[in-house]
Amino acid sequence: MKMYDRSGFPNPARIRIVLSGKGLDNDVEFVPVDLIAAEHKQQAFLDKNPSGVVPVLELDDGTLISEATAITEYLDNLDGDPIFTGRTPLEKGLIHMMQRRAEAMVNDPVGIYFHHGTPGLGAALQAYKSPEWQGRSDWAERNRQAVEAGMRYFDHVLENREFVAVDYFSMADITVFAGLAFAEAAGLSVGEELKNLRAWRARVAELPSVKNRTGQQFLAEDARRLGF
Ligand SMILES: N[C@@H](CCC(=O)N[C@@H](CS)C(=O)NCC(=O)O)C(=O)O
Known part of the structure; x- marks a missing residue:
């Protein structure tokens, strides 16, 4: 492969x-x-x-x-x-639901903020950006706010549970983890007050599949x- x-x-x-x-x-x-x-x-x-x-x-x-x-x-x-993707129909449903929420609420708006609110991947990619959105700081700002709301949502989800979708580390956790890393790279960090999300991220970072x-x-x- x-x-x-x-x-x-x-x-x-x-x-x-x-x-x-x-x-x-x-x-x-x-x-x-x-x-x-x-x-x-x-x-x-x-x-x-x-x-x-x-x-x-x-x-x-x-x-x-x-x-x-x-x-x-x-x-x-x-x-x-x-x-990572569920062993039972219920697990599969929950994992896919939460991983799509992660993409929609964190990863996708981070991507928009990164490309339109920061220099993104640099000059060579400018030509491929949709002209109507170039330089639209309100668009970037709305997406930055969406990322913050997404982080708050996942902090709430993790209030009483160890992982995002089911009781083990799944594809949904992987998506959120990558989304937060992307956010960090775009200058959007997880607020100090989001204690559940921060604790979860520290735990996940130590898992062998993530560390290695x-x-x-x-x-x-x-x-x-x-x-x-
Ligand atoms: N929905 C896609 C997203 C993939 C994606 O956005 N990849 C980024 C790298 S992390 C990329 O190729 N970005 C290049 C670009 O946006 O021009 C997936 O889940 O694979």
């Missing part, structure tokens, strides 16, 4: 956690995609994923799977023993190019 992604970026990190948890790290060849040079918006990559985003998994027979949730489902079920994931570092080369 090949994984088209970029070390240090949040959605690729979701899959690297899954690979680590499933013991599949050595079954995948990582193919780096240069997001800062907008390689993912060129035709060769769009032929693999018309959405123009990473990660994309390519199976040995050439089948392409994109979307972190879809890739997670595939990898988690390969051995017939899912540990391959290539979790943001590439020094990318950090330099983005001026971090």
Whole structure:
């Protein structure tokens, strides 16, 4: 299998956690995609994923799977023993519900804020941004507020429970964890008052599949190019 992604970026990190948890790290060849040079918006990559985003998994027979949730489902079920996506119909329903909430309430608005309220991935990607939204600070601000509301929501969810969707670490936790990392990178940190969310994040960061994931570092080369 090949994984088209970029070390240090949040959605690729979701899959690297899954690979680590499933013991599949050595079954995948990582193919780096240069997001800062907008390689993912060129035709060769769009032929693999018309959405123009990473990660994309390519199976040995050439089948392409994109979307972190879809890739997670595939990898988690390969051995017939899912540990991240639910074992029963109820668990599957709850996990998918909460992971989609995480995307809608945290990860997606962080992405909009990152691309429209900060320099984002830099100059090469500007050409691919929708012109009507460029420089719209009210749009960025509304999404920043949405991220804060999303963080408050998950803090509330975690008031009386250990994990986001079910009583073990699941795909929903992975999505929230990656969303918070992305938020941090965009300059949006989890407020001191969100004690449940902060405690959960500290716990999750120590889980073996999260701690041992391959290539979790943001590439020094990318950090330099983005001026971090
Ligand atoms: N819904 C997609 C989101 C993927 C995504 O946004 N990936 C980011 C990297 S973390 C990306 O490729 N961004 C490039 C861009 O927005 O131009 C998924 O779940 O895989």
